Amino acid sequence: xxxSSTFNNLPPDKQDRILDEALSEFAAVGYARASVNRLVARLxxxxxxxxxxxxxxxxxxxxxxxxxxxxxxxxLRAVREATRGQDVFTRLEKSLLAGLELxxxxxxxxxxxxxVVFEGDVPFRGRLLASIRIFSHDxxxxxxxxxxxxxxxxxxxxxxxxxxxxxxxLERFLVASAVxxxxxxxxxxxxxxxxxxxxxxxxxxxxxxxxGARP
Numbered sequence: 001x002x003x004s005s006t007f008n009n010l011p012p013d014k015q016d017r018i019l020d021e022a023l024s025e026f027a028a029v030g031y032a033r034a035s036v037n038r039l040v041a042r043l044x045x046x047x048x049x050x051x052x053x054x055x056x057x058x059x060x061x062x063x064x065x066x067x068x069x070x071x072x073x074x075x076l077r078a079v080r081e082a083t084r085g086q087d088v089f090t091r092l093e094k095s096l097l098a099g100l101e102l103x104x105x106x107x108x109x110x111x112x113x114x115x116v117v118f119e120g121d122v123p124f125r126g127r128l129l130a131s132i133r134i135f136s137h138d139x140x141x142x143x144x145x146x147x148x149x150x151x152x153x154x155x156x157x158x159x160x161x162x163x164x165x166x167x168x169x170l171e172r173f174l175v176a177s178a179v180x181x182x183x184x185x186x187x188x189x190x191x192x193x194x195x196x197x198x199x200x201x202x203x204x205x206x207x208x209x210x211x212g213a214r215p
Contacts, residue, residue, distance in 0.1 A: 007053035058123035088147025
């Protein structure tokens, strides 16, 4: 559900400001309780302008989600390119640490994702979740493929199954870091940066023990 040509014709900085304010609103209270009235009051624009730009609230939410996800993708793509040629487990650890850093510096991005995961009233929920999983799958498959080629991984490793395990493990780690009741044992939710990095290293060491090439 793309925005209208009216929105696309706005200066880029104004587009970003509208989407950024809407991101704050949806991340803070979720889709159902998000208020367009609150949003336009903060933006200082007429309520009708939002519906002229996005047609309706579901259309606005869809654009905000894509806006947030693109920020995350840019961040992780930079990590992937900066670590090319390194050991696959080093790359996984740096990717995990990049995720923790992003949550710490811009928690709204992960809060919005968690809203989609845990709240059933979000419009286009299936499409939004699928878009995340596809990107994550392709990102991890790229790293694992390089790892097999470099001899870091078992040569007969089933990459699809391995990608599923790695994706699930890394996501669960990030969720535990952000949501207290999803962290029953590690203490990750209350950990400082040094402890979180130590736990991330331990997690990747566990993956290495299971997936790594044997001497």
